[in-house]
């Protein structure tokens with residue numbers, strides 16, 4: 001495949017290594033100073049966006065307009081999802097988006113759902129979540145944490161929304177699931193869900209040791225989306241129900 005990278009930071013560089021190792025060609029790198037252009041995307045098979053929450057929606061709209069299959073890893077655009085899905089559905093677009101492209105986290109998503117169902121009848125336990133990332137991360141809470149919270153809330157009735165002390169837009173008001181966003185030097189991504197009672201605590205944790213899992217999942221998704229139309233997630237790529 002011929003690939004354009006949108007965003008050439010920590011993830012863009014990791015993805016480039018995996019693309020080359022799998023025999024693909026990086027024909028363009030869109031950056032803040034050299035943004036996506038019609039010239040850059042000529043003859044491209046897919047674009048892979050790991051940019052910033054502030055730039056991703058413009059990048060998505062550009063790629064849909066130019067009918068380029070896109071792999072969107074950038075987080076922080078949940079509020080724009082419905083408009084993006086409408087454009088993909090009505091303009092015959094093709095996209096795989098995921099808050100987390102790693103196989104391990106997508107298995108962790110299933111574990112989270114199953115634990116929430118198991119714990120539902122045991123009202124003495126109260127769930128809460130913690131995510132830890134590197135100090136350069138721009139959004140809080142992480143997209144992965146939002147995905148985990150959304151799935152937990154659909155399978156456990158104690159709360160009907162979440163809040164994050166580190167996000168002024170999602171402050172605590174009423175009875176909500178807490179997502180604590182912690183920033184520590186060079187942490188690649190650790191997510192913990194805990195159910196706490198007066199007697200004991202039950203926790204599950206996923207810890208990323210490096211960025212390879214995220215990058216490999218994004219590249220596999222770029223290979224998978226070829227000749228497909230519609231909007232998909234990593235669950236579709238992995239055929240996880």
Ligand SMILES: NC(=O)C1=CN([C@@H]2O[C@H](COP(=O)(O)OP(=O)(O)OC[C@H]3O[C@@H](n4cnc5c(N)ncnc54)[C@H](O)[C@@H]3O)[C@@H](O)[C@H]2O)C=CC1
Pocket residue numbers: 006007008009010011012030031032035036050051052053055059072073074075076098099100101102136143214
């Ligand atoms: N879905 C997943 O599996 C994962 C998602 N992410 C997400 O990916 C995003 C990027 O993460 P990192 O690579 O660690 O960040 P980074 O800060 O290392 O790289 C982002 C790059 O995008 C560039 N950029 C800014 N505006 C741009 C524009 N208009 N067009 C193109 N590039 C632009 C920045 O200059 C920077 O070099 C974040 O939103 C992060 O949450 C990160 C890891 C895994």
Ligand SMILES: O=C(O)C1=N[C@H](C(=O)O)C[C@H](O)C1
Pocket residue numbers: 075099100133134137141142143144145188189190
């Ligand atoms: O910014 C990161 O690094 C990561 N961001 C993603 C998220 O917001 O969930 C995925 C992963 O946790 C790493």
